[in-house]
Amino acid sequence: MRAHYGKVTAAFAISALALTGCSAGGDSTDAGAEAAACEASDGPVELTFTTWVPGMDQVVELWNEENPDIQVTVQTGPNGNSGTYQNFFNQIQAGNAPDLGQIEYDALPNFRVQDGLENIAECGDVAGSADQFVDWTWGQVTFGEEGSVYAIPQDSGPMAMYYRADLFEEAGIEVPTTWEEYAAAAEQIKAEGAYITNFPKTDVNWFAGMVWQNGGQWFANDGESWDVNLTGPESEEVATYWQDLLSEDLVSTLPSFSDEWNASFNEGQQWTWVSAVWGATTLSDGAPDTAGQWAVAPMPQWEADSQEAGNWGGSSTAVLKGSEHPAEAAQFALWLNTDPEALALANELGGLYPAAKSAADLDAFAGGVEFYGGQEIYDVFAEASANVDPDFTWGPTMTQTYTDVSDGFGAAIGGSGTLMDALAEGQQQTIDALKAQSIPVNE
Amino acid sequence: MTVPSTADAPKAPPVARKNRSAGAQRRAVALFIAPFAVLFLAFYAIPIVYAIVQSLLTVEREGTFGAPRQVFGGLVQYEQVFQDSAFWTSVGRVLLFGAVQVPIMLGLALLFALLLDSPLLKGKKFFRLAFFAPYAVPGVIAAIMWGFLYSPSLSPFGAVTSNVDFLSAELVLWAIANIVTWVYVGYNMLIIYASLLAIPTEIYEAARLDGANNVQIAWRIKIPLVVPAIILTAVFSIIGTLQLLAEPQTLRSFSSAINSTFTPNLAVYTTASVPNYNLAAAFSVVLALATFILSFVFLKSTQRKVTQ
The missing domain is CATH 1.10.3720.10 (MetI-like)
Structure with a gap:
């Protein structure tokens, strides 16, 4: 097995090399809390921007044509938690991070606590652009602090329920509006030989969206120390609910976004997907044979007459630590996420649902969508967006929290423990991880 | 890194007198070993040493969003490993x-x-x-x-x-x-x-x-x-x-x-x-x-x- 050994040694050597780079940036002692004066550079500027949104290179081309003095190069990578964040962390340590990076809201505290973000509050029009963005997204990039802006909101992921209108109608099953009805429908659909949905063990941020809808909070930060609360009553209600569906084998447990998962949707094995607005293109790409048969309804509710929605995902464009041109980078980030032409193209190519308020007026979001039987689905998501609780706080080691809870979910699916056990375990591991990083935490 | 200098090795005269041949031979050996030595040090020895150094450090910070500082932590990380x-x-x-x-x-x-x-x-x-x-x-x-x-x-x-x-x-x-x-x-x-x-x-x-x-x-x-x-x-x-x-x-x-x-x-x-x-x-x-x-x-x- 020599080559095996050699290969892994090489991987080890490479990661060790990445570690070697740490000494360059690791000793920085300034707290970085105050926004540095943000001055424009002299002469032409070249910026790099790492993202995983498909088609972003074409959007950036629009900018490059209009701004010969600020040329942006797009680098693409895997989804954040699948590798890009790890690259960012390594690059920030090594001092060679791209100027701009796509970072989801839930990962922003993680990057801030690693001193990986530039505070761009003093850059150009950044501070004055607060009212251009949906309120809760602005809260996420400022951490609710005065004089702090750590990124520009890009898109959001208000959640609703995609469902197979044709199958529900054929089977004579009512489309569920509450979680109670949803569980009842799950049984009926199982009797039809299919699943109501798939439980995504690796998408803990999806689960967080469910808790978010139920009014739960996983983290709180009073400026002195962190509170971790993965096991509150709201989380428990959600965990127990999905545990019951899992125990009765009413939901499938495929790895989400895998080929197997796509095939399952394409072949009509999955009748609903409670997901974010960006899922609209995921579904139409992954299950092309089901075109025209899907529809979108608001998320099922915990209380019959309530109107709550959760949020899953959504990204910001951040200026990463070490950028030599934060002023230009911030200027570009602001353009990227507010310019009507850029927003329209990013939606068309990347399926982004912009965080900018002006997006509601875009043609792209008016009118019906063919894949969804001509339904005006973005109206449903616009309504959901307004129903998202604006004050949801993410923890400072979210990558770790997700991994640990996901491991627990996997164990629960394999029959050892429950989803609630996984949350309790994740709670303890998160507290341990915070302590290991000397991040103050209340126990 | 203490990589033997190889810059002057090729300059050695092709036919050296007896008292210089030992030095020339040593330089030739250095020249042939250099590629291996450089790669071995850069991709093997130094990363291992660096990993050991990293494993002896720990992170300190102040406040909820204080910037991380790496300080010597002794065997703290190893304690974590065994737990x-x-x-x-x-x-x-x-x-x-x-x-x-x-x-x-x-x-x-x-x-x-x-x-x-x-x-x-x-x-x-x-x-x-x-x-x-x-x-x-x-x-x-x-x-x-x-x-x-x-x-x-x-x-x-x-x-x-x-x-x-x-x-x-x-x-x-x-x-x-x-x-x-x-x-x-x-x-x-x-x-x-x-x-x-x-x-x-x-x-x-x-x-x-x-x-x-x-x-x-x-x-x-x-x-x-x-x-x-x-x-x-x-x-x-x-x-x-x-x-x-x-x-x-x-x-x-x-x-x-x-x-x-x-x-x-x-x-x-x-x-x-x-x-x-x-x-x-x-x-x-x-x-x-x-x-x-x-x-x-x-x-x-x-x-x-x-x-x-």
């Missing part, structure tokens, strides 16, 4: 894996090598290449391919995979063992086969004169003589087993049963992406030491047996 039950579970898992998979793989490799070496087999060149071909497939590609073969609804062998879930929590470790075996049997076979070819044919002739048949020759002569090659492949396999990463990491997108600490190396990878570099470095150092000790113990114990 981390998930890491030790993963070590136990790969040891179980190795205890089952390595003998099977080496048994098959030995069997194939003996068949290739036997006078009865026709088409040796074809079989030698056919057994070796999987090794030419990169590990990640092999894992993806097998992932599709195992998958219940996408597999061409759906009749089997829809009844037996190879990707379930109970079976996935052995599904990985199957992939690893498939990839490396041919490689190990070649090492053993090469060793078989080096056996002088006089020994066989003598054995035949004494009335030994082919099975007896294989059992009494060939296998004892290739034991050193088998030990070599066993050491490589033990090291490879402890370092398992690519196959489980790739199969994670096919199976819900592989968690983030499935193998020790996967646990290191996961810890580094938190990012908690110091703890990841400590894990790596402990893993490297464990690998070294295990290989050393295996070599020592088998050497004693061979010399007895």
